[in-house]
Amino acid sequence: MTTTAPAPDTVPATPVRRQKPARTNRNARSRRGISGWTVLILLAGAAALMIFPFWLALINAFKPSTEYIADGPIGIPTQLDFTAIIDFWVGVNFNQKLLNSVILSGSVALIAATLSLLSAFAIGIGRLKGRVWILAVFMLAFTIPQEALVYPLFVLSRELNLYDSLLGVTIILAVLQSAFGTYMLASVLGSFPMEVLEAARLDGASRFQILRLIVLPLTRSTLAVLVTFFFIWTWNDFFLPLVLLPSASNQTVSVSLGALSGQYTSDPTALAAASMAGILPALIFFLLFQRTLMRGVNIGAIK
Template sequence: MRVSRAETTLNYVILLGFALFALTPVLTILLTSVSAPLGEPDGLYLSNFVEAWTVGGFGRSLGNSVVVAAIVVSLAAVLAIGAGYAFGTMRFRGSTPLFYLFLLGLMIPTEATVFPLFFDLRTLGLTDTYLAIAMPQVAQSVAFGTFWLRAQFRAMPVSLLEAAALDGAGPMRALTRIMVPAARPAILTMLVLVFMWTWNEFLIALVMAPGGSLRTAPLGLANFQGQYTSETALLAAGAVIVALPTVILFLFLQRHFIRGMLEGASQ
């Protein structure tokens, strides 16, 4: 089907409109982050980032977020790949009800479970630890990852597994040598999404670490906002600092991320 020049122009106009709509808030925050603080003459103030980093203590909160994200992403990746592989390629009794049980992790909101989890973890003496912040997010991420990778593994040709079996490869070898490399875009997409969700998680980190010693990046930004509510330049600089790791990760993996999203949409 041929597309006329008018339709092509209209498509570009619509895409440009959506791009402007999405980029305007980002550009506004970036420009605000380097604007003049209160009482200073107009100009470009890159020192806002240094002051925000020093006063807000973002080094410690970002470090806590890195540790939590590393725990969540690594555990969720291993568990979701294994569960997705089992549900996507194997047939066993009770697989369908068990898979629906996994899906409950996507259906139940965090707000409904975080407080009962807090009392359970407090009884076990695990509050104010990295595990208390990470493990609930691991459970949520495994639910999504299993759903995501099950569809990916089920869409792969059965001949791949049959050829591996003829070559003497067992289930684990077929998974690590054939299925995981073939599903690399989908797995990277899942990892990027899990990292972004974990990095931006606020409620679980707030409830599970009430002592404040393990304040993550979003909590650090909220605390910084409480100190500098009227200083918009420093607040914007702090927001850029907190968002920068996810932006960098997405820029490095955007090709695989987009490819994985397109493959998931086509299934």
């Protein structure tokens, strides 16, 4: 009687995975770390270059003239001297200049944002014929330099009795800046979901109700970004207010600073005080609306 030995179980061979050497992973991490530090150092250097002029204006605005002569513009003042900034503020009636800039910048920002929304609603939602050519005209409008427009604007404002008035400059700047706002908002509203609009029309909503109840709430963040940009651009605008606002009672902050550069050339601390007085309001406005600006930019990037 013969017995047969049982056949051994066959176990499938498992392939052996080759692991990458740890040295390769370490080298990749080290390269990423070096590139990250390089970018960080470059950004820090660029930030320092941008902050350095503001720092010079800050320390020299409150520096006594004797210390400026002795230590130069980079030296840190040992005591605060408000004489230069008080003399400048009172001498040029800076309260009036500041009020003119606030009224002009705020009015232009609100009017330009409103015009941009209405025009973009007609182009993007209304689906006008030839909308591509209309947007091309708007794009051309905000790329034309102000130097090419100053003479016809000067003649037009003089013929309409709007020369040397804040109202005339407000209308001109609002129309010019609304070209950029219309181009930006029209591209956003062009991709607006048509199903929502059709549902609102079926419910009996008018165009004004669609604009007020549907389009405006969804574009509020983008409008906040436009208002912030328009305010800062108008505050820093120099050329058109210089030509169209010759009288001292209607001058803005930027025009008053440019007109005083020759008067205070021999007094650098007074120039630094004037620069600080012109920079601070726009900087405060930007810091107050920084969160709104970043939220609008992020929402636009996500869309």
